[in-house]
Amino acid sequence: xxxxxxxxxxxxxxxxxxxxxxxxxxxxxxxxxxxxxxxxxxxxxxxxxxxxxxxxxxxxxxxxxxxxxxxxxxxxxxxxxxxxxxxxxxxxxxxxxxxxxxxxxxxxxxxxxxxxxxxxxxxxxxxxxxxxxxxxxxxxxxxxxxxxxxxxxxxxxxxxxxxxxxxxxxxxxxxxxxxxxxxxxxxxxxxxxxxxxxxxxxxxxxxxxxxxxxxxxxxxxxxxxxxxxxxxxxxxx
Amino acid sequence: xxxxxxxxxxxxxxxxxxxxxxxxxxxxxxxxxxxxxxxxxxxxxxxxxxxxxxxxxxxxxxxxxxxxxxxxxxxxxxxxxxxxxxxxxxxxxxxxxxxxxxxxxxxxxxxxxxxxxxxxxxxxxxxxxxxxxxxxxxxxxxxxxxxxxxxxxxxxxxxxxxxxxxxxxxxxxxxxxxxxxxxxxxxxxxxxxxxxxxxxxxxxxxxxxxxxxxxxxxxxxxxxxxxxxxxxxxxxxxxxxxxxxxxxxxxxxxxxxxxxxxxxxxxxxxxxxxxxxxxxxxxxxxxxxxxx
Ligand SMILES: Nc1ncnc2c1ncn2[C@@H]1O[C@H](COP(=O)(O)OP(=O)(O)OP(=O)(O)O)[C@@H](O)[C@H]1O
Ligand SMILES: [Mg+2]
Numbered sequence: 001x002x003x004x005x006x007x008x009x010x011x012x013x014x015x016x017x018x019x020x021x022x023x024x025x026x027x028x029x030x031x032x033x034x035x036x037x038x039x040x041x042x043x044x045x046x047x048x049x050x051x052x053x054x055x056x057x058x059x060x061x062x063x064x065x066x067x068x069x070x071x072x073x074x075x076x077x078x079x080x081x082x083x084x085x086x087x088x089x090x091x092x093x094x095x096x097x098x099x100x101x102x103x104x105x106x107x108x109x110x111x112x113x114x115x116x117x118x119x120x121x122x123x124x125x126x127x128x129x130x131x132x133x134x135x136x137x138x139x140x141x142x143x144x145x146x147x148x149x150x151x152x153x154x155x156x157x158x159x160x161x162x163x164x165x166x167x168x169x170x171x172x173x174x175x176x177x178x179x180x181x182x183x184x185x186x187x188x189x190x191x192x193x194x195x196x197x198x199x200x201x202x203x204x205x206x207x208x209x210x211x212x213x214x215x216x217x218x219x220x221x222x223x224x225x226x227x228x229x230x231x232x233x234x235x236x237x
Numbered sequence: 238x239x240x241x242x243x244x245x246x247x248x249x250x251x252x253x254x255x256x257x258x259x260x261x262x263x264x265x266x267x268x269x270x271x272x273x274x275x276x277x278x279x280x281x282x283x284x285x286x287x288x289x290x291x292x293x294x295x296x297x298x299x300x301x302x303x304x305x306x307x308x309x310x311x312x313x314x315x316x317x318x319x320x321x322x323x324x325x326x327x328x329x330x331x332x333x334x335x336x337x338x339x340x341x342x343x344x345x346x347x348x349x350x351x352x353x354x355x356x357x358x359x360x361x362x363x364x365x366x367x368x369x370x371x372x373x374x375x376x377x378x379x380x381x382x383x384x385x386x387x388x389x390x391x392x393x394x395x396x397x398x399x400x401x402x403x404x405x406x407x408x409x410x411x412x413x414x415x416x417x418x419x420x421x422x423x424x425x426x427x428x429x430x431x432x433x434x435x436x437x438x439x440x441x442x443x444x445x446x447x448x449x450x451x452x453x454x455x456x457x458x459x460x461x462x463x464x465x466x467x468x469x470x471x472x473x474x475x476x477x478x479x480x481x482x483x484x485x486x487x488x489x490x491x492x493x494x495x496x497x498x499x500x501x502x503x504x505x506x507x508x509x510x511x512x513x514x515x516x517x518x519x520x521x522x523x524x525x526x527x528x529x
Contacts, residue, residue, distance in 0.1 A: 050253055051415070063489035072414040081415075101405050105417035153416065199523055 004029040004189050005050070007155060009058035010068075012042070012213075019045040021213040022058065027206075028156070032183055032190040034200040034221065037210035043193040044085050046210070047159045050098035050191075051075050052083050062157075077105050081155035084210040085162060087146040091135030095126055098134050098145055102152025112152075122178050140171040147175070151182065160192045162201060172196070176203060201225045226233045243371050244491045245484055249377030252483020253383040254445070256436030258453075259467065259475035260386060261431045266469045267407045268427035269320075271328065274335035276435055277453030278342035279315075280380045283308040283436035284443045284452075285350050288357060297360050301440060305433045310352045312432025316425040326425075345511025346450040356435075357443035381497060386434060394472070403427060407470075457503055459486070462505040466512050468522025477520060482508060 004027040012020040020042050021173040027033045037043050049056045052072045067075050076082070081102075091099050103112045120127035123144045124225065129137060134145060143163055150158050163179070164172040180203055183190060194200035201207060204221040217230065224230055258276065258335035267274045273279075283304055290300035319338070323330055361378035394400035405413040413420050439453070446452050459482055467478025486504045489496050496504065512519060 053411070053414075073417050073419050076415055076417045084412070084415060088409065088415060090412060092408055093401075093404065097401060100398070100401060101413075101416045101418075149416065167439055177432050230329075 002061065003027060004031075005191070006008050006061060006064075007046075007050070008060040008061075008231075009060070010046070010049055010060065011057040012045050013055045013057075014045075014180075019054075019213055020049060020056075023213070023215055025208050026214065027191060029156075029204055030187065030189055031205045032196055032203060033206040033208070034192045034204035035208050036200060037212055038195070038196060040212075041210040042213040044161055047082060047084075047096050047161055047193060047211070050159065051080065053109070068155060076153070076203065079156035080159065081150035081153040081157070082159040083146045083150050083161060083163065085165070087142045089134045089137070089142045089145060091133070093133050093134055094131055095137065095145060096130040099126075099130075099152050102149035103154075106154065111192075115152055117155065119151050120147060121191050122151070123148050140168070140175070143167060143175060144178075147179070149181075151186070151188075155188060158188055158190045158213065160190060162193055162195060164194065164196050172199065179203065197231075240491070241488075244487050246372040246376075248484030248487030249380060249480055250372060250483070251487060252463075252480035253376070253379040254456060254477025254479075255459040255463040255482050256383045256444050256476040257386065257434065257441065258378075258456055259463030260383075260472055260477040261435040261438060262460050262464045263467075263469060263472055263475040264427050264431035264434060268403070268424050268463065269331070271331050271335070272464070272469075273431065274332065275342060276431065276459070276460070277340035277457030278339045278346075278450075279432055280435035280442075281310070281437035281448075281453045282342045282346050282437035283311075283432065284357065284448055285346050287349075287436070287440050288350070288355060288448055291358065297358065301360070301437075303414065305434050308428040308436035309433040313425045313429040315432070316428035320424075320428070321421060324421075330489050333487070350413065350450075352450055355448040357440070357448045359444040375444055382437065382441060383476060383479075385387060386437060387472060390430075390434075390472050446488075458502065458505045459483070462508045464519075465509050466519055468519030471519065471521040473519030474519055477480065481520075 005027040008024045010020055010023040011018060023046060025089065028052065035043050035046060046055060048054045050060055051101055052070050052075050056068055058068065059066060062078055066222045067078065090101065103115065106112060114177065125141060126145060126148055129141070132144065137145060163175055167175065182188065191198055192204060201224060207219060207221045207224050208215050208218040254344070258280065259478060261280065264278050265271070265276070286307055287300050289304060289306040291297065295303070308409060317318040319334060323334065358373040361374045364374065366372070366374045366377050394404060400420045402413070403423045405416070406418050410420045443452065444454065460479065463479030463482045464475045465482055467474030467476065482505060485508065486501050489504055490498060490501045
């Protein structure tokens, strides 16, 4: 059977600048894979490349079907939910409208109401604030909103770009706890980009380490977590 | 006092015209952050289409609806054909294309239907409403139709998925794409709506100013003023602004002797400048409340 997501020889370009130099990895259905790396390593670019948000060369396959070169909205409609760097909040819209947008392309109307409850169950604070303008939420709440909006899409695969960014440690713990629950309860695979390696390795099955647009190491998250040399030389903790 | 009330009512009637145009202007401004200078000529051209249908023997309301539909599709096509290719071009290119379209619609209307002034019928009875002498029935009808349009637009943006998608596409195109919104088509839809609203405004204005290719020249400036006074990204603000501009213009024209009829148009320009300086977001324009 084909992997859920398969990336081969992926290069990405911003104008003339090349940001990815032939990346390859695969992601099994139901798994959580993390991409680690320092600032500027190309983590965000990798996610953007999967979603057709940058110019790419190489192959991206979803369940065996090529999706590279497709428009972002078409990739997304195939079941990939991208929680972008910076959260992508619709600041002028209400919290609930942000969530409605997540469900916009779905045809199973009847189950959307159910999913609102499901999402509010994970994030009770969003329910309290559902009629508030989303721009008035705190950074942490906006991050939760971004994850919740992605869940409303009932995606096959979620791409999460540094969900811990700018959050206090306690809130980060809370969010990762919820992500762990989501992973367990929902049939959704995740590709998690993080700078906080310890946190991500605790949650992930597989890990890839990026440096200047190349994969320099990969393996089971558990192995990398145990390997003190790797941790010291690559991950700095 | 009677004169005052009469002038306020007359101002509201003019204001309904400006409000309709302002509403059309806002539809496009929301989507692309530019004022469409060709909006007036588009409305004028739609009105000619309605005139041709009426001339061909169609009943008024059938011609009305058909014109709205044709204009909607025309606006949609205009975005896809003319503006989609230049979507990433600088603002000035847009302005140039707007002015080009303005000229084209103007001369095309003159070429097809000639520049002579044509009467255009009102759908409303000519008898005064409830026998009053303060305001004509057509004027009351204009105000009513404008308010109905605003209500429909409000419901559309607030409660339908497509309306929500349009708001999302305008506010944050990248994020909108990430939830599957076809942003390009939302822009086209905005143009379609603007053209349709403009068509309604044009058909309501024509009985008052008569139909001719230049009928919208001054009115568009008032429409811009209405949009800016109300807040260029707020449909309700645009309508409020339109009415306000109508009333202010009329009262100043009546009670400030040196303004009179000749300087009325400058009132619109002064209003635009004052609002842009004092309160750039207009009366109801949204300022973003955001924390990062
Ligand atoms: N819009 C852009 N235009 C030009 N170059 C860009 C752009 N975005 C990113 N880059 C470059 O691409 C490379 C990879 O950037 P990317 O944002 O993918 O890094 P990252 O791993 O996500 O970093 P961070 O941890 O800081 O978010 C960097 O060298 C960056 O300068
Ligand atoms: Mg990044």
